[in-house]
Amino acid sequence: MIRVPRLVLAAPSSNAGKTSIATGLIAALSARGLTVSPHKVGPDYIDPGYHGLAAGRPGRNLDPWLVGEERVAPLFLRGALHPSPADIAVVEGVMGLFDGAAHPSVDPGFASTAHVARLLDAPVVLVVDAASQAHSVAALVHGFATFDPAIRVGGVVLNRVGSDRHEAILRGALAAAGVTVLGAVRRHDRLHTPSRHLGLIPAAERSAEATTTVRRLGEVVGEGLDLDAVLALARSAPPLAAAPWDPADEVAPGTARPRIAVAGGAAFTFGYVENTELLAAAGAEVVVVDPLREEALPAGTAGLVVGGGFPEVHAAELSANGTLRADVAALAARGGPVAAECAGLLYLARELDGVPMCGVLDVATAMAGRLTLGYREAEAAGPSVLAPAGTRVRGHEFHRTAAVPVAGPAPAWRWGGTAEGFTAGNVHASYLHLNWAGSPALAQRFTAACAATLHTERPEQQHAHR
Template sequence: MRGLLVSGTASGVGKTTVALAIMAGLRRRGLVVQPFKCGPDFLDTGHHTRICGRVARNVDTWMLSGEANKSVLQNAARGADALVAEGMMGLFDGKSGEAEAGSTAEIAKLLKLPVVLVVDAAKTARSIAAVMLGFEMFDPKLRIAGVILNRVASESHYAMLRAAIESSCKTRILGWLPREPAIAIPERHLGLRSATEAPQNSEDSAIDALAALAEKHFDLNALIGLECGLEIDEVWHAPINRLIVADRVRIGVPCDHAFSFYYEDNLDLLREQRAEIVRFSPMHDVALPPNLDGLYLGGGYPELYAQQLSGNRQMIKDIQVFVDSGRPVYAECGGMLYLAENLTTADGSNYAMAGVLPLTMQMTEKLVQFGYVTAEFIEDCLLGRAGTIVRGHSFHYSRIIFTGEVATNYRVQYSMSGKKEFEGFRHKNVFASYIHLHFRSDAGLAENFVAAIRHARTAQAVTA
């Protein structure tokens, strides 16, 4: 299958812009494109999905096993003509400074994807050849198929850069981009603005602009000619599931401007357990969807819409009644903020939230915890048995400033800081955490969550 991985020499060099332009350019050529994102990112995947019209997937060699990553890629790529993956940070940046674990380079080799390297050329000339030569030599097992130069000042600047690279390096130049404000994606404290916030007409205009840039500045024929080395089995082998229709459960999943951070593979794994995903909006809907058996509240930007969320008291009342009924609720990061008693936003305003968890939350100016996390269940909980070890990531600009009577189910260690603490808050049948888990890191996570939902439903039926 046609395929490539867009990476960069560092964060901020324009990987996302280049990846989106390639996706848009290939789609304009009539190709069905399946997007992927390396690492634990929710924002880039949203933009990929809007450009490609297919849900982007995450691959990650720290959270997931090699076989799980291959499965994610092979399953998602069925029916596509090409796949385009976007890397994270710099090409060789990973969990540590001495090894490749968790890096884009490790993913590229595992999934047999040729790398298109993005270099920020804004303030360089002949020195760019030294940068390219270093990347060529650093890992001989890695295939760097070409380079795209970003933020080039002019045609004459590009001619100088090309001469430098072609005289000293073997990597093929596959294109360049000028500075182009029309395709810039606004940013905020968690990164790029989410794709759900863009009006449809502005998004359509951005897609047209990206495709036009790709046609003008990239060698699309060469990019289309790049191949993924993994074989894609076009025949879908559905997982064997002998559960009868009566065993299906309905899980409410909030999806709107405030809540949009979900791994699609998490939802797929729940579906494989015969769960129906029912989307709703805590911002706009006046009530929960009917006949829900469980709730899965993902992350997002509840702090930006705290006034609307707090003001929707009927929805909050519905959630409180749902929790009091004993039906299971799993919440991650933004979902936990929403379930707390109060949230103080960055401007100092205080809003009453759902009041389900005895927690008081406050937004911060800096990242509180960032990076990969290992979590061990110290007690049985909605997601698994005591002793289970799972992996996820943490990325948030908020903190807990008051904790009432609430149990914890996680013993966690943060990979970057080495900090250890107890986390994973349990109150009634609610389990909430700052940590975003990829359910493919442990096959039992989705199974246990759905089993807990079924158990709670059966218990309610017995007592009814």
């Protein structure tokens, strides 16, 4: 049994201000000298970036669809105890409290914030956008507090409150309903986080501006919330009967130690912490390469992982770095394993919006008119450096670009009767995002494929890598 003070921030619907309140709360608690473990329900990559900036440690996702119900509590404990034990864990929810995966294979509430709160046995704090309501807030909160007896709504945060009088009316209504108000936050338009076609702009792209916003959010939330009451609620959570997730229990290191480069920087900000942890546990030396700044892959690179992000925003700069594009193409040509997701697929393509990319794949990609979004149940269409044919995985799509063709002669995955993605030699590229914690064998297989290339290179290649 492991005791970790924890709470889940939820809301009646999207756009209630959960991310601002969660990020501000993490920053405010950190400013008190507490070690905070940040978490996010669902597959989103951007919110954990702001959480991590506020906490000074990686934000981790908790998604039963991607990793399985049985791994949610262990992965939570991994984040709460690694790299050091946290004093409190803050979990930001997704959409409305009871909104789950919109997929026909599961119940409507599966992978919802309520689902994760039950798996973590954590109290819930309801963030309510009070901008357009007064006494009605009591009926709203009462409904959410009583809808599911297994969910304990321990308090409410009133967001976007207009005035002292407005706050007094709201507090009076909720007092009569017997619901604890943990704090109220006024409207702060200057704290608005800019967005683009896929949502908020990642913290990594905003650098100093993002740091300033996070600090100011911490000040606002620290002033508006009763942090002592928040801590008391978090400490009321019972011990968890689970063991922390350990990547070393999921994979085994080989005899070789291949160097695997992972794309990072402002263009490639989407990635799950567990993926690189699994690569390292499988024996890889993981190094980060920024395709916007570095002109070559790290010396001795045996394989490359290119995750998601916004290469369409940085297309001109990525294209201008021709030496790195050529190095990536050379790695793929000599059989170096390459795994690419979404933005990675765009980078490996022949072109992106008419601008030359790496040319590893004979594919044209461009911005599309609609957003492709949703959970997917996929099956490996054939053998690849990631998985044997027939391997079943759960992932998600999230993009507003399109590839022509959408799949090659050897597609990566099949779902819903369609083929998607590309496999060619030791290259695997697809729009499907995966958290490898849900399928650890992917990391094992990819690392082994990278290690195998160390034994097949010509002597002059091995010398060049030293």
